[in-house]
């Protein structure tokens with residue numbers, strides 16, 4: 001058991017999360033145990049309100065659990081506080097959000113370069129790296145466009161470039177395809193599958209879009225604050 | 240990160256301009272009103288400042304400000320001259336008299352105007368105007384002559400070029416204008432007329448005493464303050480330094496007129512408008528950017544950097560707005576330099592500095608509220624729709 005725990009990129013034990021108190025108390029997570037290995041894409045699926053976003057927020061160190069242990073890449077998040085947690089996030093975790101959350105005043109390449117700039121790299125070098133990354137995502141010709149000039153699918157590709165530019169060892173994506181049509185959604189999932197999944201990187205994607213389940217190596221079904229079952233998908237859509 | 244902060248700020252052109260406009264408007268309003276207030280206060284001391292030679296003004300012990308005349312006895316002049324440390328002392332007449340035009344068209348003749356008459360020492364002409372625009376100061380030594388200030392000439396004879404030889408009558412005595420001079424604008428806009436002391440007391444309505452002030456200078460080896468004390472002690476009169484008399488006069492106006500309250504209200508309004516427009520727009524700007532700040536926090540930007548970003552944004556709009564506001568305020572005073580009602584008004588550096596502090600306060604207040612919102616922000620909101 002402990003051998004498995006050290007191999008897992010992400011491991012959660014008995015994670016409980018409540019919001020509010022008294023009348024308005026909501027039990028979002030009721031004791032979650034989860035292990036996610038590196039080199040795989042894990043899909044977190046389930047009905048609306050079952051706690052998917054809450055769980056990856058905790059895994060990404062954006063939210064504290066009420067109880068339970070979370071360890072990411074061998075580091076126990078329970079012990080990381082303040083500045084240390086922030087810099088752990090900056091170094092090790094990439095984010096893709098449903099709403100893209102690009103900075104509207106920056107070009108695609110500048111947006112993608114933000115994590116490198118946060119890490120202290122000088123701007124021209126960072127933007128050059130970001131342009132190369134956008135090229136890999138088929139966005140070379142749109143590198144200088146502002147987010148408002150891009151389609152949803154293109155904005156999400158910029159967001160993926162931004163999430164991966166600093167080569168984090170954990171990528172978390174919350175509903176990356178929810179705002180996209182079926183075709184763009186499959187392109188985005190394909191890109192995450194092809195570019196993000198690496199032997200030393202774990203990828204967790206929250207989705208309730210059953211059309212993209214075939215991209216995952218492992219599908220974690222959640223309902224009402226706990227994990228119902230985990231399915232392995234040997235025939236994951238590799239390309 | 241500073242670069243990102245500035246991009247965020249200038250990215251939304253209309254909001255950025257809105258905040259800058261707010262700061263600019265507030266600083267213009269504050270600087271402009273305070274400057275005019277200072278200008279008006281300064282005008283109350285015009286006739287004191289214009290007498291450059293005198294370091295000491297001697298007056299009735301009960302006198303409160305420079306427009307209030309409580310004449311002294313002629314013998315007081317000699318008593319003051321006898322005080323140790325007094326280099327010289329000369330009489331000075333100041334009073335309001337009615338002047339009647341006695342030349343020009345028939346309609347003009349008999350036209351009365353109130354003027355401020357200044358009578359200067361016959362022998363030394365101490366207190367005389369510094370700069371003559373037309374005519375010679377020496378002509379004042381001739382009988383029945385006066386020198387009038389530029390604004391006064393324009394007021395009495397509008398649309399006429401400056402000229403000598405104009406005739407007036409004061410207290411049934413003839414007065415010939417022999418020169419036009421520069422003089423600091425008085426508190427009330429009215430012509431200023433210079434004449435010799437002995438002439439002035441003939442132009443003035445008959446009173447038992449006519450000596451308005453005694454102007455004096457301390458000996459080089461004595462201090463003005465010590466000489467003032469000695470004069471007071473020896474004569475029982477009131478003796479104040481030139482600056483002291485200026486401040487005394489300004490204090491009187493501050494205490495006894497509605498001027499400071501009215502300007503105070505306008506300046507307060509400027510500050511409130513600044514907080515309301517600039518502060519509020521900046522706050523709303525931050526609130527609208529909360530999601531962007533949240534994303535940056537999620538990606539690992541520390542709270543310290545976030546605070547730095549908000550402060551930088553606030554200081555940049557503050558500085559640009561302040562610069563524009565000061566530019567407009569200064570331009571106003573340059574443009575109105577030759578308007579009589581506003582002459583002598585300018586933008587003192589103290590007002591610029593004070594406005595700068597007020598803008599800094601506005602900017603700090605609005606950024607502190609904004610910073611609070613950004614700091615308590617849960618980065619997890621980035622996952623919410």
Ligand SMILES: Nc1ncnc2c1ncn2[C@@H]1O[C@H](COP(=O)(O)OP(=O)(O)OP(=O)(O)O)[C@@H](O)[C@H]1O
Nearest residue numbers: 019020026028047048049050051052053054055208
């Ligand atoms: N900040 C919060 N305050 C109070 N309740 C919250 C908060 N965040 C989540 N919840 C509640 O916790 C439960 C789980 O929410 P969560 O957002 O994790 O669900 P989800 O599975 O991501 O749903 P969806 O598919 O709609 O995104 C919900 O009942 C939600 O109302």
Ligand SMILES: [Mg+2]
Nearest residue numbers: 052053054174
């Ligand atoms: Mg969710």
